[in-house]
Amino acid sequence: MINLKSTFWLLIILLYTTTTFAQDDKPYVEPKGLNNWFIELGGASMFYSLNYEKILYRGERISVAGRVGIGYNPFDYTFLNKVYLDRNTTMAPFTASFLYGRGKEKIEIGAGFTLLAKNITDREIVPTAILGFKVIETNKVYFKISYTPFIRDQKYTSWFGVSFGRNFSLK
Numbered sequence: 481m482i483n484l485k486s487t488f489w490l491l492i493i494l495l496y497t498t499t500t501f502a503q504d505d506k507p508y509v510e511p512k513g514l515n516n517w518f519i520e521l522g523g524a525s526m527f528y529s530l531n532y533e534k535i536l537y538r539g540e541r542i543s544v545a546g547r548v549g550i551g552y553n554p555f556d557y558t559f560l561n562k563v564y565l566d567r568n569t570t571m572a573p574f575t576a577s578f579l580y581g582r583g584k585e586k587i588e589i590g591a592g593f594t595l596l597a598k599n600i601t602d603r604e605i606v607p608t609a610i611l612g613f614k615v616i617e618t619n620k621v622y623f624k625i626s627y628t629p630f631i632r633d634q635k636y637t638s639w640f641g642v643s644f645g646r647n648f649s650l651k
Contacts, residue, residue, distance in 0.1 A: 513649035523641020524573035
């Protein structure tokens with residue numbers, strides 16, 4: 481049986497110590513870089529991809545970004561009986577997005593396609609969309625989680641992706 485009184489006091493001590501030792505919040509400073517590189521697991525490439533994203537327009541609340549990526553699948557891949565990729569498939573996602581938000585957190589809405597190619601003649605274009613949440617910290621760390629549905633073989637498939645990377649400037 482759980483002792484409620486002990487649990488209550490343990491919770492109070494835990495809350496007190498975490499607030500006592502918390503760091504002071506520094507004001508957020510948006511990184512000046514207009515470039516992001518990131519690794520995406522799942523997402524528009526369906527498996528994984530290394531991506532480059534360029535902020536084409538940066539406004540106070542709305543920005544526009546373009547992205548291109550590349551991934552390679554060396555084996556037959558099937559996930560949740562929803563997504564399949566044949567062996568030796570190259571995946572190349574191309575997307576354009578609107579970013580909405582002020583500060584480090586932004587909502588991303590976009591669309592594009594992923595080129596799946598086994599060789600020069602055997603290729604497929606898969607339309608995809610993006611609805612995501614992106615965070616770029618003051619230290620330029622990039623994180624994104626997104627809903628990336630796609631249409632393949634005349635079927636709508638819900639899919640998700642997680643991205644980790646870095647913001648940088650070419651100056």
